Amino acid sequence: MTIIEKIRKPFDAVRSVVRFEPLETDAVARRLARCANVDDLRAVARRRLPRGVFDYIDGGAEDEVTLAGNSQAFRDVTFQPRVLRDVGVVDTTAMLLGTPLPFPLALAPTGFTRIADPAGELAVARAAARAGLPYTLSTMGTQSIEAVRAVSAGRLWFQVYVWRDRGLVADMVARAAAADYEALVITVDTAVLGRRERDVRRGFSLPPKIGLGTLVDGVLHPAWTLDLLRHEPILFANVAGSSARDGTSAVSLSEYVAAQFDPSLSWRDVEWFRSLWSGPIVIKGIQTVEDALIAADLGIEAVALSNHGGRQLDHAPTPFSLIAPVVDAIGDRVEVICDGGVRRGSDIVKAIAAGATACMAGRAYLYALGAAGERGVDRCLTMLHDDVKRTMALIGATNLTSVDRSSISGA
Ligand SMILES: Cc1cc2nc3c(=O)[nH]c(=O)nc-3n(C[C@H](O)[C@H](O)[C@H](O)COP(=O)(O)O)c2cc1C
Numbered sequence: 577m578t579i580i581e582k583i584r585k586p587f588d589a590v591r592s593v594v595r596f597e598p599l600e601t602d603a604v605a606r607r608l609a610r611c612a613n614v615d616d617l618r619a620v621a622r623r624r625l626p627r628g629v630f631d632y633i634d635g636g637a638e639d640e641v642t643l644a645g646n647s648q649a650f651r652d653v654t655f656q657p658r659v660l661r662d663v664g665v666v667d668t669t670a671m672l673l674g675t676p677l678p679f680p681l682a683l684a685p686t687g688f689t690r691i692a693d694p695a696g697e698l699a700v701a702r703a704a705a706r707a708g709l710p711y712t713l714s715t716m717g718t719q720s721i722e723a724v725r726a727v728s729a730g731r732l733w734f735q736v737y738v739w740r741d742r743g744l745v746a747d748m749v750a751r752a753a754a755a756d757y758e759a760l761v762i763t764v765d766t767a768v769l770g771r772r773e774r775d776v777r778r779g780f781s782l783p784p785k786i787g788l789g790t791l792v793d794g795v796l797h798p799a800w801t802l803d804l805l806r807h808e809p810i811l812f813a814n815v816a817g818s819s820a821r822d823g824t825s826a827v828s829l830s831e832y833v834a835a836q837f838d839p840s841l842s843w844r845d846v847e848w849f850r851s852l853w854s855g856p857i858v859i860k861g862i863q864t865v866e867d868a869l870i871a872a873d874l875g876i877e878a879v880a881l882s883n884h885g886g887r888q889l890d891h892a893p894t895p896f897s898l899i900a901p902v903v904d905a906i907g908d909r910v911e912v913i914c915d916g917g918v919r920r921g922s923d924i925v926k927a928i929a930a931g932a933t934a935c936m937a938g939r940a941y942l943y944a945l946g947a948a949g950e951r952g953v954d955r956c957l958t959m960l961h962d963d964v965k966r967t968m969a970l971i972g973a974t975n976l977t978s979v980d981r982s983s984i985s986g987a
Pocket of ligand 1: 632633634646684685686687714715716735763860882883884885886887915916917918936937938939940942
C-alpha cells in the first residue's frame with residue numbers, strides 16, 4: 577500500500593457511511609428542518625416569541641386542567657390496527673359542509689394573530705388555501721374580512737360573537753357575505769371571558785401594555801420586536817373599520833371590545849343570525865348532548881364540540897369525549913367538528929373513528945406561525961396531512977369511511 581493509499585483509506589471508510597449535507601443558508605429552512613412535529617414547532621415558538629405572547633397563545637383558563645385534558649383525551653385512545661389490507665393507495669379526502677377537502681381539518685379562529693407574526697391572518701389564510709382547507713377568520717382578527725379574502729381564493733369561514741352592539745355584528749356578517757365567505761361560525765362559550773391566569777400573572781393584555789417586564793421581554797426577543805416595529809400597528813381590523821370606531825387606537829378599541837361580550841346571549845340570538853346569513857352555520861362551543869340536540873332541532877348545519885381550547889371554563893368536558901354521545905344522539909342531521917387538543921394527524925383519525933366529520937385546530941398553526949411564519953404554517957399543515965395518511969395506512973384503512981369505532985378502543 578502506498579503512503580497516499582494509507583492516508584486515503586480512513587477517509588474512504590468515513591465517506592462510505594457518512595454523507596455530508598450542504599450547509600443550509602436559509603434560517604427559516606434550518607429552523608423548520610429541526611421540527612418533526614407540532615410540539616417541536618411549539619418549542620421553537622417558545623424561544624422566538626416574548627414570554628407574554630407565547631403564554632397568551634399557549635395558556636388556558638385557571639388550572640389548565642381542560643387545556644391538558646383536551647390533548648390527553650386523544651392519547652388515552654389506542655388504535656385497533658388491521659393488517660394485510662393492501663394500503664397501497666390511501667385516500668384521506670373527506671366532505672365538510674357538503675364540499676370535499678383533502679383531509680378533515682379546518683383552521684379554528686384565533687384572535688390577535690398578528691402578535692405571532694406580522695402577516696398574521698393573511699399568512700394563515702394563504703397557507704390554508706394552499707392546503708385546500710377552510711380557514712376561519714376571527715371577529716377579533718387583526719386583518720380585515722376583505723384583506724383576508726384578497727389573499728385567498730380558498731374556503732373562508734367567519735367567526736362571530738354575540739356582541740352587545742348587534743348593529744356592528746350585523747355589519748360584519750354582511751361584509752363576510754359580500755366577500756364570499758362560505759360559513760358563519762358562532763362562538764357560544766364566551767358569555768363572559770375565562771380567566772387565563774398566565775396572562776394575569778404577566779399583566780398581559782390585548783394590546784400589550786408596555787411595562788418594564790414587556791420591555792425586557794422585547795429586548796430579549798429582538799427579531800420579534802423589530803418585526804413588530806417595522807409593521808403597521810396591530811388593530812382589531814374588523815372593528816377598527818366600523819363607523820363607530822374608525823381611527824381609534826388599539827387601546828381604546830380593546831376597551832370597547834371587552835365591553836361587548838354579552839352575558840345575555842341565548843338561542844334566540846342564533847335564530848337572529850339565521851335571519852342574516854343564508855349559508856351554512858357552525859355553532860362553536862357545544863359541550864353537552866342536550867345543546868347539540870337543540871342545535872340540531874334548529875337546523876344548524878354543524879356543531880363544533882369545543883371548550884375554546886381550554887381557555888374558558890376549566891373542568892369542561894373534552895371535545896373528543898363528546899363525539900360519540902353527540903353523534904349517537906343527533907345522528908347525521910348535523911356535522912360534528914371536534915375542536916381542541918389536536919396536535920397530530922393521528923388525533924384527527926381518532927376523532928373520525930369516534931364519529932366526527934372533521935377536526936378544528938388553533939394552537940397547532942399558531943405555534944407554527946410563531947416559529948417560522950407562513951412557511952411554518954405550510955409545514956404544520958403538510959405534517960398533519962402526512963400523519964393522517966400514514967396513520968390510516970398503519971391501521972389498514974384506505975379511506976375515511978372505513979375508519980369507524982372498530983378502528984379504536986377507548987372512545
Ligand atoms: C390565541 C388564541 C386565540 C383564540 N381566539 C379565538 C377567537 O377569537 N374566537 C374563537 O371563537 N375562538 C378563539 N380561540 C379558540 C380556538 O378557536 C379553538 O377553539 C382552540 O384553539 C382549539 O384548541 P387547540 O388550540 O388545542 O386546537 C382562540 C384560541 C387561541 C389559542
